[in-house]
Amino acid sequence: MKSMTVDEVQSRAKRAPMMLLIRRFATALIGLASTILVARFLSPRDFGLAAMSMVVVSLGDALRNFGLTNAILRKGEINEDEVTFCFWFNVVSTLLMSAIFIAGAPLIAGYFNEPEVGVIMYGTVIGFAIGGLAMQHNAIMKRNLEFRQVAFCDTAAVAVGFVVTLALAIIRRDYWAIVVGLVAQSITRAAINIYLTRWIPGRPKRIEGMRELLHFGFNTSLYSTLNQASRQSTTIIIGYFFNSTLLGYFNRSYALFKLPLSNLLEPIGEANMPILARLRLYPDHYRTTYLSLVEMLSMLLVPASGFIICAGPSLALTLLGPQWELSGEALSYLAPALAIYGGIYPISNLLITQNRSRELRLIALLDFMLRAGGAMIGAQFGFLSAVAGFSIGSVLTLPARFLIAGRSGTIMAGDQLRAMLPSLPPGIGALIGGGAGRYAAECAGLIPILELICVGFGSGIGALIALGLSRDARRVAVNLINVGRGRYHVGVSAKDPERGVNVAEPRTVTGC
Numbered sequence: 001m002k003s004m005t006v007d008e009v010q011s012r013a014k015r016a017p018m019m020l021l022i023r024r025f026a027t028a029l030i031g032l033a034s035t036i037l038v039a040r041f042l043s044p045r046d047f048g049l050a051a052m053s054m055v056v057v058s059l060g061d062a063l064r065n066f067g068l069t070n071a072i073l074r075k076g077e078i079n080e081d082e083v084t085f086c087f088w089f090n091v092v093s094t095l096l097m098s099a100i101f102i103a104g105a106p107l108i109a110g111y112f113n114e115p116e117v118g119v120i121m122y123g124t125v126i127g128f129a130i131g132g133l134a135m136q137h138n139a140i141m142k143r144n145l146e147f148r149q150v151a152f153c154d155t156a157a158v159a160v161g162f163v164v165t166l167a168l169a170i171i172r173r174d175y176w177a178i179v180v181g182l183v184a185q186s187i188t189r190a191a192i193n194i195y196l197t198r199w200i201p202g203r204p205k206r207i208e209g210m211r212e213l214l215h216f217g218f219n220t221s222l223y224s225t226l227n228q229a230s231r232q233s234t235t236i237i238i239g240y241f242f243n244s245t246l247l248g249y250f251n252r253s254y255a256l257f258k259l260p261l262s263n264l265l266e267p268i269g270e271a272n273m274p275i276l277a278r279l280r281l282y283p284d285h286y287r288t289t290y291l292s293l294v295e296m297l298s299m300l301l302v303p304a305s306g307f308i309i310c311a312g313p314s315l316a317l318t319l320l321g322p323q324w325e326l327s328g329e330a331l332s333y334l335a336p337a338l339a340i341y342g343g344i345y346p347i348s349n350l351l352i353t354q355n356r357s358r359e360l361r362l363i364a365l366l367d368f369m370l371r372a373g374g375a376m377i378g379a380q381f382g383f384l385s386a387v388a389g390f391s392i393g394s395v396l397t398l399p400a401r402f403l404i405a406g407r408s409g410t411i412m413a414g415d416q417l418r419a420m421l422p423s424l425p426p427g428i429g430a431l432i433g434g435g436a437g438r439y440a441a442e443c444a445g446l447i448p449i450l451e452l453i454c455v456g457f458g459s460g461i462g463a464l465i466a467l468g469l470s471r472d473a474r475r476v477a478v479n480l481i482n483v484g485r486g487r488y489h490v491g492v493s494a495k496d497p498e499r500g501v502n503v504a505e506p507r508t509v510t511g512c
Contacts, residue, residue, distance in 0.1 A: 023147075023150070023151030023152075023154055023155055024263040025263070026155045027158045027263060028259060028263035030155075030158045030159055030162050031162075031259060031262070032319075034165060034166065035252070035256065035259075035320070036319045036320065037166055038166060038169045038177065038178075039252060039319075039321060039324060040320070041169040041170055041173055042169055042173065042174070042175070042178070043245075043248070043323075044244075044245045044246075044248030044249050044252070045244045045245045045248055046174055046177075046178070046248065047175075047247075047248035047251045048239070048244030048245055048246070048247035049114060049116055049120060049175045049244050049248075050120060050175045050178040050251075051235055051247055051248070052108070052114060052117045052120075052239050052244065053108070053117050053120035053124050053179070054124050055232045055235050055236060055239075056104075056108055056121070057101060057121070057128050058228055059225060059228055059232065060100075061128065061131070061228075062221070062224035062225045062227070062228040063221055063225045080202065081202070081205065081207045082207050082213070083136060083199075083201075084202045084204065084205075085204065085205070085206075085207045085210070086136050087135075087136040087201040088201065088204040090132050090133075090135045090136055091133060093132075094128070094129055094131075094133070095129065095132075097128075098125050098128060098129040101125045101128070102121075102122060105117075105119075105121040105122060106118045108121060109121075111240065112239045112240065114244055116175075120175060120179055123176070123179040123180065123183065124179055124183075126186075127182050127183040127186035128186070130186045130190050131189065131190060133190050133194075134189065134191075134193035134194050136199075136201070137193040137194050137197040137199055138150070138153070138193045140197050140199055141196065141197060142273075143274060145274055145275075149196045152192070152196075153189060153192040153193055153196065154189065156188060156192055157188040157189035157192065158185060160184050160185060160188040161182060161184050161185030161188070162181070164177075164180060164181045164184040164185075165177050165178060165180070165181025165182075166181075168181065215357075222360075222361050222364065223348065223357070223363065223364040224364075225364075226364030226365055226367065227348075227364050227367060229368050229372070230364070230367040230368040230370075230371040230372060231371070233376075233390065234250065234254075234371075234386060234387065235247065235250070235251070235254075237372070237375045237386060238250050238379070238383065238386055241379045241386070246326075246383050249324070249326045249327045249330060250327070250330055250383075250387060252316070252320060252327040253312075253316065253328070253331040253334060253387075254330075256315065256316065256331050257308075257331060257334045257335070260300070260338065261341060264297075264300055264301070265297060265300075265301070265341055265345050268293065268296070268297065269293075272289070272293055272346070272349055273349045273353070276289065276290065276349055276353040277352075277353045280353060280354075287410050287411055290346060290350060290411060291415060291416070292419075293346050294420060295419045295420075295422060295423075296342075296476060296480050296483065297341070297342030297343075297346065298342030298420045298422070298476075299342070299423045299426070299473070299476045299480055300342065300480070301341050302339045302420075302423035302424065302426065302430075303423070303426045303430040304338060304430075305335050305336060305337075305339035305427060305430075305431075306339075306427045306429075306430030306432075306434055307430050307434050308331060308332070308334075308335035308338065309335040309336065309431060309434070310431065310435050310437065310455045310459065311434060311438070311452055311455040311456065311459075312330075312331035312332030312335060313328035313329055313331075314328065314438075314441075314448040314451040314455060315328060315331065315452055316328030316331055317448035318448045318449045318452050326383075329384060330383075330387045333384060333387040333391055334387060334391050335391075336391050336392075336395055337390075337391045339395075339427060340395055340397070340398040342420060342423065343401070343402070343416060343419075344398055347401050347402075347405045347416075348360065348363075350409075351363070351405060354409055356408070356409075359404050359405065359407070362404060363400070363401055363404055363405075366397065366400045366401075366404075367401075370393040370394070370400070371393040371394055372393070373389075373393060374389035374390050374391075374396075375387075375389045375390040375393065376389070377389050378390070402417060421472070422470065422473045422475070422476045423473070423476070425466035425467070425469060425470040425473050426462075426464075426467050426470075426473055426477075427466075429462035429463045429464075429465055429467075430459040430460075430462050430463040430466075431459075431462070433457075433459045433460070433463065433465075434459035434462065435458070436458050437454040437455040437457055437458025437459065438451065438455050438458075440454055441454040441455065
């Protein structure tokens with residue numbers, strides 16, 4: 001097991017956001033290239049069939065380790081036996097769930113009334129099973145704040161998956177390009193994870209405190225599963241009420257919607273979860289680190305939401321091609337939900353590191369009810385109404401999450417809301433400027449790419465004007481720039497630059 005002083009945690013934390021942003025920049029470029037190029041060789045129906053087969057497997061991916069990885073990551077001190085136990089638990093649960101998916105494939109195909117979905121599921125289960133073999137190796141690297149290795153692993157895996165998918169899309173021009181590409185990505189990620197950690201598990205045996213680990217893990221696993229179900233609810237509902245072609249349009253709009261989430265939000269969140277876990281003994285530093293995270297994420301995502309609301313149709317037509325106009329309309333309906341992710345995404349890290357697994361479960365249940373309920377109600381009025389219902393339900397999760405997370409601890413609901421407020425002026429500016437740019441482009445009859453440029457220019461000007469008028473917005477923007485330059489310090493906010501960990505009295509923090 002590897003031990004680190006607070007000084008070492010601070011040093012690694014300083015590099016973590018930059019390393020993960022580099023990783024996400026690389027994977028974002030690859031993902032964008034994949035989204036653009038593959039969509040020009042496959043039909044909306046191909047994407048819809050692949051999405052139908054993968055929706056159930058994605059739920060299994062959230063459920064299979066019963067939250068034990070997070071249960072281990074949140075602890076201040078762990079031992080070899082606990083890590084080994086998690087590994088074997090992951091392996092057994094992955095193989096068991098793979099068998100269940102294979103047996104249930106015909107039922108899933110019957111639910112969607114698409115016989116091909118059952119055959120596709122057999123392929124997706126292969127990638128699911130292989131991925132489970134290296135979950136603990138990846139958790140070890142994150143626990144040790146080895147984000148350079150994590151960045152390399154993810155980038156290489158995404159690159160291999162992209163090459164395989166594009167090659168098969170050109171050759172076969174059917175859904176197998178997507179399925180085989182994902183399997184290749186899983187194999188690559190597992191192999192690199194195992195190689196870089198060089199960790200070999202011992203023989204499985206019972207560990208001390210197993211009941212507590214399983215109890216916490218069950219609640220966090222239920223949270224992850226319900227959270228994934230809420231995200232996938234629209235896929236399930238559209239696939240059932242409509243058809244694979246409309247689901248394909250939604251799938252590509254959601255892929256564009258997720259680009260800023262997976263390539264900006266998730267890497268910063270991944271870096272901060274182990275950092276927050278190691279700062280539990282320092283409540284003031286914990287609080288400032290968390291609220292700074294909410295400020296910075298919101299400053300990125302709220303203006304992006306304003307831009308995408310206006311740019312959805314031209315963005316989809318420019319990137320995906322003329323057959324994807326309906327995806328652009330769906331993207332505009334999804335965009336309002338993007339604005340609230342800077343506030344809601346870090347809450348899971350807060351609750352996990354504070355051992356508040358029951359609140360995690362409650363939040364996940366509310367998320368599922370609001371998002372799935374919104375999509376279900378909207379589906380009664382049509383495809384785009386289902387998308388709008390999902391988006392509205394997502395926005396409504398914000399106050400619910402804030403109130404639940406603020407019931408105890410040092411971070412109240414009002415603190416979280418105030419952390420998001422500086423992002424509102426540039427967000428409103430981006431929306432107004434983007435709307436003006438779109439109106440001008442439509443009046444001039446410009447082609448999609450020129451309309452996209454006009455919307456982007458208008459949103460940028462509007463956001464910059466708003467930054468000039470808001471002191472708090474400028475402060476958070478400067479903080480973001482400092483993160484980009486690697487000037488990041490644990491427990492230090494832009495308002496209080498002298499507050500930080502007392503390096504004159506280093507304390508040891510133990511990890512795997």
